[in-house]
Amino acid sequence: xxxxxxxxxxxxxxxxxxxxxxxxxxxxxxxxxxxxxxxxxxxxxxxxxxxxxxxxxxxxxxxxxxxxxxxxxxxxxxxxxxxxxxxxxxxxxxxxxxxxxxxxxxxxxxxxxxxxxxxxxxxxxxxxxxxxxxxxxxxxxxxxxxxxxxxxxxxxxxxxxxxxxxxxxxxxxxxxxxxxxxxxxxxxxxxxxxxxxxxxxxxxxxxxxxxxxxxxxxxxxxxxxxxxxxxxxxxxxxxxxxxxxxxxxxxxxxxxxxxxxxxxxxxxxxxxxxxxxxxxxxxxxxxxxxxxxxxxxxxxxxxxxxxxxxxxxxxxxxxxxxxxxxxxx
Amino acid sequence: xxxxxxxxxxxxxxxxxxxxxxxxxxxxxxxxxxxxxxxxxxxxxxxxxxxxxxxxxxxxxxxxxxxxxxxxxxxxxxxxxxxxxxxxxxxxxxxxxxxxxxxxxxxxxxxxxxxxxxxxxxxxxxxxxxxxxxxxxxxxxxxxxxxxxxxxxxxxxxxxxxxxxxxxxxxxxxxxxxxxxxxxxxxxxxxxxxxxxxxxxxxxxxxxxxxxxxxxxxxxxxxxxxxxxxxxxxxxxxxxxxxxxxxxxxxxxxxxxxxxxxxxxxxxxxxxxxxxxxxxxxxxxx
Numbered sequence: 001x002x003x004x005x006x007x008x009x010x011x012x013x014x015x016x017x018x019x020x021x022x023x024x025x026x027x028x029x030x031x032x033x034x035x036x037x038x039x040x041x042x043x044x045x046x047x048x049x050x051x052x053x054x055x056x057x058x059x060x061x062x063x064x065x066x067x068x069x070x071x072x073x074x075x076x077x078x079x080x081x082x083x084x085x086x087x088x089x090x091x092x093x094x095x096x097x098x099x100x101x102x103x104x105x106x107x108x109x110x111x112x113x114x115x116x117x118x119x120x121x122x123x124x125x126x127x128x129x130x131x132x133x134x135x136x137x138x139x140x141x142x143x144x145x146x147x148x149x150x151x152x153x154x155x156x157x158x159x160x161x162x163x164x165x166x167x168x169x170x171x172x173x174x175x176x177x178x179x180x181x182x183x184x185x186x187x188x189x190x191x192x193x194x195x196x197x198x199x200x201x202x203x204x205x206x207x208x209x210x211x212x213x214x215x216x217x218x219x220x221x222x223x224x225x226x227x228x229x230x231x232x233x234x235x236x237x238x239x240x241x242x243x244x245x246x247x248x249x250x251x252x253x254x255x256x257x258x259x260x261x262x263x264x265x266x267x268x269x270x271x272x273x274x275x276x277x278x279x280x281x282x283x284x285x286x287x288x289x290x291x292x293x294x295x296x297x298x299x300x301x302x303x304x305x306x307x308x309x310x311x312x313x314x315x316x317x318x319x320x321x322x323x324x325x326x327x328x329x
Numbered sequence: 330x331x332x333x334x335x336x337x338x339x340x341x342x343x344x345x346x347x348x349x350x351x352x353x354x355x356x357x358x359x360x361x362x363x364x365x366x367x368x369x370x371x372x373x374x375x376x377x378x379x380x381x382x383x384x385x386x387x388x389x390x391x392x393x394x395x396x397x398x399x400x401x402x403x404x405x406x407x408x409x410x411x412x413x414x415x416x417x418x419x420x421x422x423x424x425x426x427x428x429x430x431x432x433x434x435x436x437x438x439x440x441x442x443x444x445x446x447x448x449x450x451x452x453x454x455x456x457x458x459x460x461x462x463x464x465x466x467x468x469x470x471x472x473x474x475x476x477x478x479x480x481x482x483x484x485x486x487x488x489x490x491x492x493x494x495x496x497x498x499x500x501x502x503x504x505x506x507x508x509x510x511x512x513x514x515x516x517x518x519x520x521x522x523x524x525x526x527x528x529x530x531x532x533x534x535x536x537x538x539x540x541x542x543x544x545x546x547x548x549x550x551x552x553x554x555x556x557x558x559x560x561x562x563x564x565x566x567x568x569x570x571x572x573x574x575x576x577x578x579x580x581x582x583x584x585x586x587x588x589x590x591x592x593x594x595x596x597x598x599x600x601x602x603x604x605x606x607x608x609x610x611x612x613x614x615x
Contacts, residue, residue, distance in 0.1 A: 041464075041468070062468070063468065065464065067491070067495055068491075068494070068495070070491035070494075070495070072454070072457075072487065072488040072491060073457050073488060073491035073492055073495060075457075076454040076457030076458050076461070076488065076492070077457045077458070077460045077461045077464070077492075077495065078461065079447070079454075079457070079458050079461060080398075080447065080457065080458035080459060080460060080461015080462045080463075080464075080465070081461040081462075081464055081465050082461070083439065083446070083447055083458070083461065083462070084396075084461060084462045084464075084465030084466070085465060085469075086461075086465050086468070088461075103451055104451075104454055104457075104488065107448055107449075107450065107451050107454065108447070108448060108449075108454055108457075108458055111438065111448055112438075112439050112447060112448035113439070113440060
């Protein structure tokens with residue numbers, strides 16, 4: 001059943017569940033963070049509306065900097081602003097930032113310990129028709145590997161807003177990952193959000209396997225958890241919104257109790273959440289893991305849902321992974 | 330900025346030579362690093378830290394201090410030597426350059442050493458960081474000025490031109506950039522590797538105020554910095570024509586010295602020359 005402590009939306013499995021893109025949460029959170037702290041500034045590289053920085057730009061024009069199509073410049077100007085005491089948020093599509101400007105982020109933000117928040121938008125393959133050039137499927141890996149960088153992937157627009165507001169108050173570089181498409185709003189205002197603390201979304205009475213996911217695909221994981229209940233297969237679903245630092249205590253607990261794990265992410269299976277979980281458990285509590293994600297390939301143009309189906313990131317794929325991992329227990 | 334009287338000129342000349350000597354000593358002790366750029370920029374760094382910048386080595390994080398961003402981080406021996414002589418840390422520490430556990434990292438790292446304002450090394454991203462400082466100054470109503478030291482070769486980086494465009498568009502008059510126009514880079518002469526000329530016209534086209542000076546003439550360095558402060562609608566680029574390896578005759582204008590340190594016997598010869606050729610260097614300012 002849905003974990004009551006997570007205070008999730010009662011409408012999750014209803015046809016009329018509210019659909020909103022996680023990026024809306026960035027826009028709402030950025031505006032509120034700007035109201036709370038005058039040191040919050042925002043920069044954008046010619047994608048102000050689609051990365052939802054527009055509301056902030058209109059409200060605080062003096063604190064908004066349009067850098068043009070120049071993601072390297074955006075990251076490095078933000079690095080300077082951060083060193084000079086500001087809390088810069090930079091937004092573009094994740095393939096460009098933190099894609100094109102990776103070295104600038106590494107040297108001038110991460111190693112330089114500048115207080116910059118990097119918002120990568122339109123992440124994953126569900127950005128759809130734009131095709132593989134615009135589908136960021138490596139960004140969790142390339143950000144996670146940097147010392148001094150935190151990585152957070154919100155699962156819906158509400159969590160996106162909370163995450164954006166929360167990181168404004170955390171010192172240091174953070175990568176936030178957002179998605180373009182409208183996806184089910186699973187959490188509520190009351191759902192707890194603390195960076196670094198995972199949230200159990202589903203808890204069966206007798207779980208046999210833990211599904212650990214991040215981002216909007218957690219909805220698919222919940223559908224699987226509900227369906228498997230009917231097949232007498234108990235699960236736990238963990239929203240591991242913070243990939244770095246990983247909620248090691250919770251993940252270790254799940255591995256010890258259930259001994260089988262499925263990870264779910266809209267990202268290459270190498271280097272992302274699944275890898276982070278595997279690296280940790282290899283040290284502390286090795287157990288069978290199956291990885292749902294993009295299988296070392298580029299995707300293509302197409303409708304978001306059809307792409308997720310073709311590339312194996314829908315409920316049926318998660319369900320198959322659960323059954324496979326149970327056989328390996 | 331006060332004008333330069335004879336006593337101060339002599340002080341700057343001697344200080345620059347001391348800094349050159351320390352650069353040679355640091356490089357030979359480190360066994361790696363860049364020789365030509367630091368020597369070529371010694372006069373400019375000396376002028377900045379001992380005449381131009383509003384700074385206080387006792388308060389390296391003072392809110393109103395002028396900021397100096399070294400974009401071409403590989404010439405940091407000259408930055409470190411100038412900072413030490415200005416009093417940010419003991420001169421004796423210079424010999425730890427590039428050693429294990431040193432505060433003097435091979436390229437500047439903010440937080441490791443007092444006076445280092447930001448992290449740099451990978452080329453072309455210093456001017457953007459200077460822009461960040463300049464924007465913050467304007468938001469906070471602060472009067473401090475940001476100086477960005479760049480190389481000519483790093484103008485081959487796209488990131489740098491993105492910054493040039495942004496600063497021109499936003500009329501960031503609180504930035505003074507200084508280009509070390511020494512015409513060399515690792516693989517040879519800049520105009521062979523990738524022609525930069527007409528560099529002055531390029532900056533002017535991006536709405537910058539541009540000055541050209543002899544980077545070894547203290548009067549010209551000071552008056553250019555003073556003029557930059559008086560420009561209200563534009564950022565200023567000072568193209569400083571310098572001699573790479575300046576002060577050590579066998580290094581001057583030879584690009585092989587861009588990226589290597591002197592061997593001990595070469596260092597001995599270089600130090601001897603620096604200690605005895607004061608007259609030659611001084612003669613340029615008379």
